[in-house]
Amino acid sequence: MPELPEVEVTRLGIESHIIGQTIHAVEVRQPQLRWPVAPQLSQLAGQPIQAVKRRAKYLLLETPLGTIMVHLGMSGSLRVLHKPDLPGKHDHVDVHFTHGLCLRYNDPRRFGSWLWIEAHQTSHTLLDQLAPEPLSVAFDATYLQHKIKGRRRPIKVCLMDQSIVVGVGNIYANEVLFKTGIHPERIASTLSLSACQDLVTQIKRTLEQAIAQGGTTLKDFSQSDGQPGYFAQKLCVYGRKHQPCLNCATKITEFKLGQRATFMCEHCQV
DNA sequence: AATAACACCTGTGTGC
């Protein structure tokens, strides 16, 4: 579910509530997520949240003892509760704070994760392999072209490869390729520097707009206050099979590319 | 080394 905008919207939503708050207890009802929930989380009583950061699609909750590393997987979401009600079926983790606040993690498909980085550890193997942030200056046309040099895979697959650029998932890959007029199956290495520049520009623009709109809510994503994101109304191709292209009215087509639903305009994307 | 397929899990929608 959550791509970079949804994770960033979540970060923005929880940051002001939990920063400086002291953990009372971490309650784990379902430890079996993508990986077992880190056992260290049960020993965090008394630890204050010093910072709430994001790296790629990971949320990083920093404490003096170490960092909680949360990934939302396909269906995860975090909510801030001022008075926690009874947990629902897929409410797997609660972080209780000393003043009564609760950070609640819900994840029906359980593809998400709650991992732990010791304070003295520099990083984590899952973070080490990650490409630059798409919204950073390091992610530019020269970088992208260099990174896809010699790659024979379709450009859409490359855009979703977290070792090339992080944070772009299936929805935004489809959108960006439409906006740049590039066919999703275009072999990556055949793209010119100019095309790479277009991609970089549109990736940054699209992700920023989506963050500003509160992310994309298709079914179960919600912001940390329970409100949906509104970027779904701005989607040009994703989920619009058989509907008219916003540029030329040609019907949007859908097909599978690397196991993922791919939407495009056959007329506008070459 | 690069690429493709598979795995994890639950809920929902579709077609018979």
Added chain:
DNA sequence: TGCACACAGGTGTTAT
């Protein structure tokens, strides 16, 4: 109404 099946925002692992 019930059932079988396909599919869903991600990504590490395994196979080719």
